[in-house]
Amino acid sequence: MISKKIPFLALFMSLVIFTSIITVPERTSAEDALNVNADAAILVEASTGKILYAKNEDTALGIASMSKMMTEYLMFEAIKNKQISWEQEQTISDYVHQVSVDTNLSNVPLEAGKKYSIRQLYEAMAIYSANGATIAIAEAIAGSEKKFVDMMNKKAEELGLENYKFVNSTGLNNKDLKGKHPEGTGPEDENIMSARAMAKLASRLMNDYPEVLETTSVPVKEFPGMPGKMKNWNWMLPSLIYGYEGVDGLKTGTTDFAGYCFTGTAKRDGLRVITVVMNAKGKNGQGEYKSRFDETKKMMDYAFTNFSVKEIYPEGYQAKGNKTVPVVNGKEKSVAIQSKSPLQVVVKNGEDKMYKPQVKIDKKKLDKEGKLAAPIKKGDKLGVLEAVYQGEDPYGYLSKSKSASVDMVTAEKVEKANWFVLMMRGIGSFFGDVWDSAAKTVKGWF
Incomplete structure (x- = not known):
C-alpha cells in the first residue's frame, strides 16, 4: 500500500532542492551595476581610503609590471635615506643588457658596461615600463636582484599589505628571464598581489612620495640611444589615445599570466581616486589592450559623478x-x-x-x-x-x-591641585558623606 504522505514529501523535497540552487549575490548594492569586466577590481578615494567599489578585492592574482610600483617605492626610500642619488650612475651588467635588448619585452636599449644615471633609469621604468632599467635600479640599491626581491617582500610586510608575493623586480614572467631569474625562485614563479594590496601600495607611494606623479604623468620622453621616443603605456593620460581628464598615473601591466592590468589615479575638483583592474576583458570576454582602460573609466566615471569629499565636523x-x-x-x-x-x-x-x-x-x-x-x-x-x-x-x-x-x-x-586644595576637598567630601548618611538616617525615622 502506498502512503498518502509521499506526494507531500515529494513536494517538500522539490522545494528544498529548488531553494538550494538559488544563490544570493555576495553584494547586492547598486554599485554592482558597474559590472566591471575584470577578475578583480577596486575603486578607492585616496585621501580617506574609503572603498567605493570592489570585486574580488582580496584574491591574489598576477600583477605583471604593476610590480614596478614597489621598485619605485624602494628607490624613493633609498634616495631619501641617501643610499643612492638621482645623479648617481649605474654601470650596466651583462644580465641587464641581455634583458634590455629583448625586443619581446618593453625596454630601452642599455649597453653593457655603460653608465646611466638613476634618474634616467627611473624615467624609463616609470614611463616606458623598461624592464632592463628596472633591474639596473634593483642592482644599484641591493647589489643583486635576489637581494632586492627580499627587500620587496619585507617592505610589503612593513606596509601592512596582505595577499602578495614578489619573485622579481619587474613583474615579468620568470620564464622570460631565460634562466636568469633571481636565485631562490623558480621559472614558473610569478609576482602576485590582491587588488586591495595593490591599491594600498599605490596609496602609500603617492602619499609618501607624491613626486612620483611628476613622472608618471609624462606622456612622451626621449631616452639616450633609443630610436624614437618613450611613449607612456598609460594611454589614459589626457593627451594620449584614451585620454581622461585628471589622470596622472600610475602603472600598467601585461603578461600572459596576469592579463591586462592597470593601477590608475585621477583627480577632479579636489577628489582623487585610485583604481585597480586585474585581467580586464572586453565585451567579447577576451583580454585586449583597451579593455583595462574601458573598465577603469567605468569606475572613475562612477566616482566623479556620485561622490565628493566633505567636511562634516x-x-x-x-x-x-x-x-x-x-x-x-x-x-x-x-x-x-x-x-x-x-x-x-x-x-x-x-x-x-x-x-x-x-x-x-x-x-x-x-x-x-x-x-x-x-x-x-x-x-x-x-x-x-x-x-x-x-x-x-x-x-x-x-x-x-x-x-x-x-x-x-x-x-x-x-x-594638579596643591595639597591644601586636595585636603579641603577631602574634608568637604568627608562631611558631605556624613551629612548624606545622617540625612538618610533621619529620613528613615519618619
Missing part, C-alpha cells in the same frame, strides 16, 4: 554628551575635549545627513572611576571622533580596521 568640534571628561586631583574637576582637526568623509550625493558623531575614549588613559589624572597638557589625545554612516556600507576602507575618524584631544591644560 570642523576642527574643535565637541560632540553632544561628550564635551568633557572628569579629572581627578586637578585644579578643575573636568576638562573639555574637542576634535584636533576637521573630519572629512566621502559623501555620496544626497547622503550628507546620513552620518552621526560618535566619541570613543581610550579607557587606558582613565582610572577605574573613568577619570583623567592631572596634570593634563593641552592637546593630549584621549580618543577619536568617528563619523558613523547610518546606511549600508558593503565595502568599508582600504585598511580593514580604519574608519572615518579624527583624534579627540584636550582643549586646555589642567594643573
Whole structure:
C-alpha cells in the first residue's frame, strides 16, 4: 500500500532542492551595476581610503609590471635615506643588457658596461615600463636582484599589505628571464598581489612620495640611444589615445599570466581616486589592450559623478554628551575635549545627513572611576571622533580596521591641585558623606 504522505514529501523535497540552487549575490548594492569586466577590481578615494567599489578585492592574482610600483617605492626610500642619488650612475651588467635588448619585452636599449644615471633609469621604468632599467635600479640599491626581491617582500610586510608575493623586480614572467631569474625562485614563479594590496601600495607611494606623479604623468620622453621616443603605456593620460581628464598615473601591466592590468589615479575638483583592474576583458570576454582602460573609466566615471569629499565636523568640534571628561586631583574637576582637526568623509550625493558623531575614549588613559589624572597638557589625545554612516556600507576602507575618524584631544591644560586644595576637598567630601548618611538616617525615622 502506498502512503498518502509521499506526494507531500515529494513536494517538500522539490522545494528544498529548488531553494538550494538559488544563490544570493555576495553584494547586492547598486554599485554592482558597474559590472566591471575584470577578475578583480577596486575603486578607492585616496585621501580617506574609503572603498567605493570592489570585486574580488582580496584574491591574489598576477600583477605583471604593476610590480614596478614597489621598485619605485624602494628607490624613493633609498634616495631619501641617501643610499643612492638621482645623479648617481649605474654601470650596466651583462644580465641587464641581455634583458634590455629583448625586443619581446618593453625596454630601452642599455649597453653593457655603460653608465646611466638613476634618474634616467627611473624615467624609463616609470614611463616606458623598461624592464632592463628596472633591474639596473634593483642592482644599484641591493647589489643583486635576489637581494632586492627580499627587500620587496619585507617592505610589503612593513606596509601592512596582505595577499602578495614578489619573485622579481619587474613583474615579468620568470620564464622570460631565460634562466636568469633571481636565485631562490623558480621559472614558473610569478609576482602576485590582491587588488586591495595593490591599491594600498599605490596609496602609500603617492602619499609618501607624491613626486612620483611628476613622472608618471609624462606622456612622451626621449631616452639616450633609443630610436624614437618613450611613449607612456598609460594611454589614459589626457593627451594620449584614451585620454581622461585628471589622470596622472600610475602603472600598467601585461603578461600572459596576469592579463591586462592597470593601477590608475585621477583627480577632479579636489577628489582623487585610485583604481585597480586585474585581467580586464572586453565585451567579447577576451583580454585586449583597451579593455583595462574601458573598465577603469567605468569606475572613475562612477566616482566623479556620485561622490565628493566633505567636511562634516570642523576642527574643535565637541560632540553632544561628550564635551568633557572628569579629572581627578586637578585644579578643575573636568576638562573639555574637542576634535584636533576637521573630519572629512566621502559623501555620496544626497547622503550628507546620513552620518552621526560618535566619541570613543581610550579607557587606558582613565582610572577605574573613568577619570583623567592631572596634570593634563593641552592637546593630549584621549580618543577619536568617528563619523558613523547610518546606511549600508558593503565595502568599508582600504585598511580593514580604519574608519572615518579624527583624534579627540584636550582643549586646555589642567594643573594638579596643591595639597591644601586636595585636603579641603577631602574634608568637604568627608562631611558631605556624613551629612548624606545622617540625612538618610533621619529620613528613615519618619
